[in-house]
Amino acid sequence: EIVLTQSPGTLSLSPGERATLSCRASQSVSSSDLAWYQQKPGQAPRLLISGASGRATGFPDRFSGSGSGTDFTLTISRLEPEDFAIYYCQQHGSSRPMYSFGQGTKLEIK
Amino acid sequence: QVELVEAGGGLVKPGGSLRLSCAASGLSISDYYMSWIRQAPGKGLEWISYSSGSSAYTTNADSVKGRFTISRDNARNSVYLQMNSLGVEDTAVYYCAGGDNYEVFESWGQGTLVTVSS
Numbered sequence A: 001e002i003v004l005t006q007s008p009g010t011l012s013l014s015p016g017e018r019a020t021l022s023c024r025a026s027q028s029v030s031s032s033d034l035a036w037y038q039q040k041p042g043q044a045p046r047l048l049i050s051g052a053s054g055r056a057t058g059f060p061d062r063f064s065g066s067g068s069g070t071d072f073t074l075t076i077s078r079l080e081p082e083d084f085a086i087y088y089c090q091q092h093g094s095s096r097p098m099y100s101f102g103q104g105t106k107l108e109i110k
Numbered sequence B: 001q002v003e004l005v006e007a008g009g010g011l012v013k014p015g016g017s018l019r020l021s022c023a024a025s026g027l028s029i030s031d032y033y034m035s036w037i038r039q040a041p042g043k044g045l046e047w048i049s050y051s052s053g054s055s056a057y058t059t060n061a062d063s064v065k066g067r068f069t070i071s072r073d074n075a076r077n078s079v080y081l082q083m084n085s086l087g088v089e090d091t092a093v094y095y096c097a098g099g100d101n102y103e104v105f106e107s108w109g110q111g112t113l114v115t116v117s118s
Helices: none
Strands: A004-007 A009-015 A019-029 A034-039 A044-050 A063-076 A086-092 A099-101 A105-109 B002-005 B011-012 B018-025 B033-038 B045-051 B059-060 B067-075 B078-083 B092-099 B112-116
Touching: A004 A086, A019 A034, A019 A086, A019 A105, A034 A063, A044 A063, A063 A086, A099 B045, B011 B059, B018 B033, B018 B092, B018 B112, B033 B067, B033 B078, B045 B067, B059 B067, B078 B092, B078 B112
Parallel strands: A009 A105, B011 B112
Antiparallel strands: A004 A019, A019 A063, A034 A044, A034 A086, A086 A099, A086 A105, B002 B018, B018 B078, B033 B045, B033 B092, B045 B059, B067 B078, B092 B112
């Protein structure tokens, strides 16, 4: 079973600052199998990044994903008020369980 | 526009059963890989069940194996989750999610709350 560990658990930043969120896998993950989701209070998650770096429709280019192997990063270049949310990484694998999520990083306004 | 709408949540006693449904519009679920994902109150996301487009392949997380069953009716464009032997640990918002890429969850429903309590 591949375990995804996200850090930090909570990130307190101000609008305009740069956010760097980490997702570390317990085993190597194919980049094509790593995704990020954004979840705002009371809403369902939204696919943000697929294939480690491919931005989903509707998200601006201040969001970017990178990484390979066991270390992946979500970067938000300049935070806007609407970016404060919880972010989850997710992987799909050939072993059980079929999918797993990290525990999430809460990005809050400082 | 793709829309997934879950229904069937509610309050159920421990040991009870519930059947959730997920109605799709704007897509043909026969072309979609579909899953159920849950989120306990104040907690993170947990994938629990998957069905391939043809239903030829289904699989569950160990936490629900033997208790939950995913199915689909492509003619009704709907996916279902039969939940048996429910325990308090199954209390969560249940989302259906899927897409034409089995690696990610491109579309999500709004979720339906299941509360297991005596």
